[in-house]
Amino acid sequence: MSGFGITVAFWILAALTLASAGGVMASRNLIHAVLFLIVAFLGVSGFFILLSADFLAMAQIIIYVGAISVLILFAIVLTPRAERDNSETSMVLPALLLGTTLAAVLLFVLYDANWNVTNVEPGLSAEVLGSALLSVWVLPFELASVLLTAALVGALMIVRRQEDEEGDSAS
Amino acid sequence: MLSFLATDHWYDLRDLANLYRVVLEGLDHIFPTGLVYVLTALLGFIAFFVVFVLPSQLYVGVYGERRLIGRMQARQGPNRVGPLGLLQPVADAIKLLQKEALTPRSADRLIMWAAPVLFVAPAILIFAVIPFGPRMVFADIPVSLMYFLAISSLPVIASFMAGWSSNNKYSLFGAMRIVAMSISYEIPLVLGLLAVSVLSGTMSLQGMVYWQQDIPTWMILIQPIAFAVYFIGVSAELNRTPTDIAEAESEIVAGYLTEYSGMRWGLFYGMDIAYALGASAFAATIFFGGWSLFGLEQWVPPWLIFILKTYLFYFVFIWTRGTLPRLRIDQLMSFAWKFLLPIALINLLVVAVERLIWTSNDLPDAIVWAFGAVNIVLMVGIVFIWAKVFKYDPKKRPTKPRLVNEPGGYRPVDLEQGGPSL
Numbered sequence: 001m002s003g004f005g006i007t008v009a010f011w012i013l014a015a016l017t018l019a020s021a022g023g024v025m026a027s028r029n030l031i032h033a034v035l036f037l038i039v040a041f042l043g044v045s046g047f048f049i050l051l052s053a054d055f056l057a058m059a060q061i062i063i064y065v066g067a068i069s070v071l072i073l074f075a076i077v078l079t080p081r082a083e084r085d086n087s088e089t090s091m092v093l094p095a096l097l098l099g100t101t102l103a104a105v106l107l108f109v110l111y112d113a114n115w116n117v118t119n120v121e122p123g124l125s126a127e128v129l130g131s132a133l134l135s136v137w138v139l140p141f142e143l144a145s146v147l148l149t150a151a152l153v154g155a156l157m158i159v160r161r162q163e164d165e166e167g168d169s170a171s
Numbered sequence: 172m173l174s175f176l177a178t179d180h181w182y183d184l185r186d187l188a189n190l191y192r193v194v195l196e197g198l199d200h201i202f203p204t205g206l207v208y209v210l211t212a213l214l215g216f217i218a219f220f221v222v223f224v225l226p227s228q229l230y231v232g233v234y235g236e237r238r239l240i241g242r243m244q245a246r247q248g249p250n251r252v253g254p255l256g257l258l259q260p261v262a263d264a265i266k267l268l269q270k271e272a273l274t275p276r277s278a279d280r281l282i283m284w285a286a287p288v289l290f291v292a293p294a295i296l297i298f299a300v301i302p303f304g305p306r307m308v309f310a311d312i313p314v315s316l317m318y319f320l321a322i323s324s325l326p327v328i329a330s331f332m333a334g335w336s337s338n339n340k341y342s343l344f345g346a347m348r349i350v351a352m353s354i355s356y357e358i359p360l361v362l363g364l365l366a367v368s369v370l371s372g373t374m375s376l377q378g379m380v381y382w383q384q385d386i387p388t389w390m391i392l393i394q395p396i397a398f399a400v401y402f403i404g405v406s407a408e409l410n411r412t413p414t415d416i417a418e419a420e421s422e423i424v425a426g427y428l429t430e431y432s433g434m435r436w437g438l439f440y441g442m443d444i445a446y447a448l449g450a451s452a453f454a455a456t457i458f459f460g461g462w463s464l465f466g467l468e469q470w471v472p473p474w475l476i477f478i479l480k481t482y483l484f485y486f487v488f489i490w491t492r493g494t495l496p497r498l499r500i501d502q503l504m505s506f507a508w509k510f511l512l513p514i515a516l517i518n519l520l521v522v523a524v525e526r527l528i529w530t531s532n533d534l535p536d537a538i539v540w541a542f543g544a545v546n547i548v549l550m551v552g553i554v555f556i557w558a559k560v561f562k563y564d565p566k567k568r569p570t571k572p573r574l575v576n577e578p579g580g581y582r583p584v585d586l587e588q589g590g591p592s593l
Contacts, residue, residue, distance in 0.1 A: 031335055035282070038328060058317035066324025066357065073331055074350045077343070126314055126374055 010050060017043030030076050038069045055126040187474060188306045191218065215309070219298070223478060224445075229260040231482055232444035236489050243493035264437070272433035275338060282336035287431070287438040290329035293322045294445040301452045302377045304462050304473040316364060316374040319453055323408065326446065327353040330417070333439070334427030345426025348500060349417035352407055355507040360404030362515035363397040366522040367457055370394065370542075376453075380461035386536050387465055391458040393543040395550045396518040398458050400511055402487075405450045407503065410443065412492035416500045447488055448481065455480035509561065514553055521549060 020043065023036035041064040048057035133141050194214065199207045234249065234257065241248025249259035274280055300315035302308040312318060327349060334346025367390060368374050371382040383390055391398045407414040418426030428439055455461060459480050462473035498506075525542045528534070 032282075035328075035332065054312055054314045055317065058314050058321045061321035062317065062324060062361075065328070066321065067354070070324075070327060070331070070350055070354060073328075074347070074354070077335070077347050077350075126317075 006050060009046070013043050013046040013050070017047075031073070034069060034072050034076065037072075038065055041065050041069065055129055186304055186306055186472075187218070187222070188304070191215070222474075223298075223303075227448050227478075227482070228441060228444055230257075231485060232441075232448065233260040233263065236444070236492075239486070239489045240493040243490075267434050267437035270433035272435045273430070275430055277338045278430065279336035279338065282332050283430075286329050286333035286336060287435045289332065290326050291438055291442050293325040293329075294442045294449065296322050297446070297449040298452070300376055301449070301456060302380055302461055303477050307462075307474055308377060311375065311377050313373075313375050313378075315376045316368055316379075316457075319376075320361060320364070323446075323449075324353070324357065326442075327408075330427050333431065337427070337430035339430050341423040341425075342427050342429045344423045345417045345429070348423075349410065349427060351500075352414070352417065352503065352507075355504055356404045356407040356511075359400050359507060359511035359515040360408065362512070362519055363400035363404065364457070366397045366515070366519045367394055369519070369526050370522050370539075372526070376456050376461070379457055380463055383460045384463040386539050387460075387463075388539060388543070389458065389460045393539055393546060394458070394518075394522070395547055396514060396553070397522075398454075399550070400515045400518070401454065401458070403511060404507075405454070406488065406491065407507070409446050409450060411447065411488055412497065413495035414498060414503055416497065416503060419497055421497070448485060451484035451488065452477075452481045454484050459484070510557060514557060517553055518546075518550075521546065 017040050020036040020039035024033045024040065027033045027036060041060065045057040045060040045065075048054075048060055191214070195207055195211060198210055202210070237259070238248040238256070249256035252258040252262045274283055297319060299309040300312060300318050302311070310318075330349045331346045334342040334344075334349070337343075367379070370393065371379050371390070373379060373382060379390070403414075410417050416422070416426075418428055423429075428436055431439060455477060461480075462468055462477040464471070464476045468476055525545075529538055529542070
């Protein structure tokens with residue numbers, strides 16, 4: 001990264017993402033939390049654009065903002081009593097401990113890693129990504145799709161009640 | 172790639188970029204260095220506004236739509252303000268600006284205030300990737316198709332915010348409906364566009380225009396299923412009338428807009444038109460050859476061809492709005508999941524096979540026409556068979572009336588009894 005504009009953009013995006021991530025934790029209202037989460041997702045996609053990974057940035061917005069956040073909003077609206085404020089729970093201390101430990105591990109890895117400067121042309125085009133996914137990484141790619149399908153079928157099985165199945169087989 | 176005959180002279184209006192460049196070069200001499208970069212954005216915005224947004228928004232969107240729908244519904248439409256009612260959009264805007272924008276006491280003020288603002292931003296961002304000519308495109312990024320999809324998923328969240336923050340049950344219904352619809356219709360929409368992208372081998376909108384210019388063909392002839400899926404999906408996402416269950420005034424007052432008034436409501440109304448124009452521009456680019464018109468673009472300004480194609484597509488939106496009745500939410504949902512999604516999937520499979528045959532055998536470009544013929548036949552077959560599977564059997568001519576006019580309204584006829592014959 002070089003240039004005045006890119007540096008400014010990085011710091012603005014960093015502030016935006018961190019502030020909205022903090023908002024997700026701090027806001028008592030669930031809908032507000034999801035809206036903050038959307039801003040955080042948009043900030044992350046901004047980082048992808050700064051790294052010249054346009055495809056990843058767009059996929060980030062389509063999947064996380066366009067699909068997952070919207071699903072979360074839908075789930076909150078459909079959940080009874082979801083509008084009540086997030087009250088204090090007894091899990092505050094364990095959560096703090098876990099969060100601090102995770103942050104410590106990540107910071108340690110970040111400082112300890114041997115960061116190299118490569119001469120590879122920056123930018124990850126959709127063609128390169130696509131052919132890599134379907135040639136070298138085809139097995140993990142297919143496994144991920146099988147996993148997602150399994151999750152979908154599993155979710156369906158959980159929400160189906162016994163009576164529904166009997167009704168289906170009878171008809 | 173056909174050579175573009177437009178020259179670099181400033182008076183060559185076939186490419187407005189020339190005029191723009193000359194103006195900016197002149198300004199660069201006058202003003203200190205660097206200021207011209209700021210002026211570029213400002214001037215580009217103003218020029219875009221004057222050439223495209225203002226006429227489209229006011230005269231195709233507000234005035235033309237109301238006049239045409241009035242015509243279809245056998246009434247006059249706006250015809251009082253100015254000659255032929257041409258000043259009606261201006262009068263509307265002034266009226267909306269004067270009205271008070273109310274906020275209910277129990278509403279979530281911040282979100283309710285932010286929702287119209289967040290609704291406007293993506294409408295302007297969408298036009299950044301639309302090519303108006305060979306060199307007239309703001310951002311010619313290689314993934315502009317995905318950019319369009321990404322940006323068009325943002326207004327849903329703004330609409331949800333509007334509906335939720337109003338703290339009104341009808342608004343919340345509207346918000347839930349819009350969220351459910353956008354989840355359902357996004358999937359066939361993306362699959363349809365994926366088929367287009369597979370066939371043309373590019374995700375750049377400019378690349379797709381060049382692809383259609385090279386063959387030469389229009390994508391709608393090669394990919395009729397993708398076009399049908401796109402049109403239905405996008406009109407559901409945009410809340411256009413046959414599918415506007417999120418603001419169905421006969422069921423839930425005005426949906427997510429119930430508590431909005433004044434210019435806040437006006438922003439939603441205006442940007443709905445802007446989104447429809449954006450979707451039309453996108454469809455004109457992908458399915459109707461964009462700024463190219465079989466060689467004519469070398470003589471007629473390409474941006475003019477493109478804008479006319481956009482308006483033509485927008486007319487289809489108005490047409491469906493004026494002629495089709497509104498659907499129920501369960502009909503729309505089952506249509507998306509049971510009808511559009513399987514058809515889009517089959518289309519994707521067929522297109523992938525065709526693309527494989529084309530590239531692996533080094534066939535000439537003219538083979539695309541054969542694919543087009545195959546696809547059109549397939550489309551008719553698939554739609555027919557799939558409708559048969561769902562036992563959709565429309566009567567060509569109804570032989571018996573279904574409703575009888577009686578004092579107090581219509582009542583359904585008891586068909587067992589036979590009822591009066593027509």
